[in-house]
Amino acid sequence: MSQDVWNFIFIGITFGIYIGIALWAKAGSTKEYYTAGGGVSALANGMATGADWMSAATFISMAGIVAASGYDASRFLMGWTGGFVLLTTLMVPYLRKFGKATVPDFVGDRFYSKTARLVAVFCAIFICMTYIMGQMRGVGIVFSRLFNIEIATGVIIGASIVFFYAGLGGMKGITYTQVAQYCVMVFAYTIPVIFISLALTGNVIPQMGLIGDFTKGGGEAVPLLQKMNDLSVELGVTKYTDGSLSTTDMFCITAALMAGTAGLPHVIVRFFTVKSVKAVRKSACWTLFFIAIIYLTAPALGLFARTNLVDEINNKTYTEAPSWFKNWENQGMIAWVDKNNDGIIQYGKGKAFNGKPVMEAETRGDHGQRLVKNELTTDLNEVYYDRDIIVLANPEMAGLPKWLIALVMAGCVAAALSTAAGLLLVLSTSISHDLMKKIVNPNITDKQEMAYARMASFGALVIASYFGINPPSSFVAKTVAFAFGLAASSFFPTLLMGIFSKRVNKEGAVTGMICGITFTFAYIVYFQFIADHTNYLFGISPEGIGFVGMFINFIVTFVISAFTPAPPQEVQDMVEHIRIPSGAGEATH
Amino acid sequence: MSDNKDSAAEHYKGSLKIVGSILIIWAFISFGCAILFRTWMDANMPKIGNAPFGFWMAQQGSIIGFVLLLLAYTFLMNKLDEKHGFGEDS
Incomplete structure (x- = not known):
């Protein structure tokens, strides 16, 4: 059978599964639409969050970045996993106890102000929109390569599928499709690497191969990393295990990615789908475990591929x-x-x-x-x-069978679709719930709210597809710096202070969020699009500037709060209430 | 009521201690071992297989550490909840 036939079979089967799940899990109420009714098991939520988290960029590009830059790429490996420690210990148990359906909901209630809610809605939309464009582009590229169609057609096919199960099924549909997508992704990612590890190092476990000996061709066994370093010296490039980034920059980028991870709304809302605070913790362990499987494999794959x-x-x-x-x-x-x-x-x-x-x-x-x-x-x-x-050529390099190549393709599509769906949900609920219901017209019914959510997701997809087809020059490639930097400088500090300080008030939070996000946004735009030099402030590249923006947010918030009145008593009581883990009940809206 | 309030305050204090300890280890294994002291670690710590210690921490060790930290966090927090009578949810 030819490669095309295999691709069609694999993509066809996986799409069939996704659509089947969507039909089975169609959301009937806003509660199911926003939080899947709150009854998802910790394990299933862990898998779904893993799929939500790993985007097309992670799936396709991360191993490539490791292969190209060796030690330097560790910033992504640590940043995107270490953030979950922050997320779990500082954020989600408390936000789950608070029991509302969206992140702006918490900001609006904790800082008792419509302005705060509006700023939060704006941040959420902005972060998710920049992120989702890259996903749509990713779907388009994979489809166009698979079936030799235009990228535009590929984007439209991808968008229709996502709308079908995310727009209609809401959180319930998304969660169970993501579970299936995680399974596709993890097999697609790890199986080829196991074969390559066997061929290069004789080790079944790729992580052991990474620190093992190169034995291919039956010659004398040499340490694989040593071989790569020697080759690098011979070729005149930086040694694989040495970095070329400055320590300051490496530190700031890693920190910004970690804080950004803990502040990304589409990851936070995933934890609103489980039953209790206890289940949130358990689910977070599963999530990081499932993510770690892929993140621990990427460095091995990177080294193998570079050697090959x-x-x-x-x-x-x-x-x-x-x-x-x-x-x-x-x-x-x-x-x-x-x-x-x-x-x-x-x-x-x-x-x-x-x-x-x-x-x-x-x-x-x-x-x-x-x-x-x-x-x-x-x-x-x-x-x-x-x-x-x-990642894409990997199975070919290792001479693996055609069905495995098709599986990798299906994995790429799963990665892009699952992330796009999760982002789409946050976009649509921010508009239907936080903007329409809480700010514009509180009198709309449950049915109307859901209709708004579906309209909003349709609108968001149209815009995202447009930019997926016509990327504003280098814009899409830079979305990582944008989304993480913005989340690190806006949501992360504001949520953190909202939970752990009773004194921080609305004046402080609103000014802090605006200062943090404006500074980060301006810095990124200046160095990515306007300046033609790279004389960074303190040597921090735009990727890492969210870390500085985060401190600006913290400082501004504390200073302004100190000079303005303390929050009302009921808000302070609420903060005490969310610190008690029991009695979380179902997430409401 | 005041009993409940006291126990809530105690619980919160205890949870801050747990979170604090977890985050200190978290910072040490990632920012410490893998970034700030990595050259020293590479030179003075035993190699993991063929990989220098700092490099291995940056690409594998810290991630494994994060998973273990979350398990420890979950275990300790659940124990703390029960101690203060907040563990009734399953």
């Missing part, structure tokens, strides 16, 4: 290059420019050429390679590869 890549192509003539090299070259994801005209592929320091490759359509080079129109650099490196292929 260097080993199989460096100093080989183009004619003897492996077939996956030529396949992905045909897709425009790999390019080779023969700078010294020797017919041999040299991989080394620097870039082969500037920017993404722009390929000549018909003419081929002397050795049959595709030619690029890009301006070449003077660096010795002759190879360009898109880091996304580390």
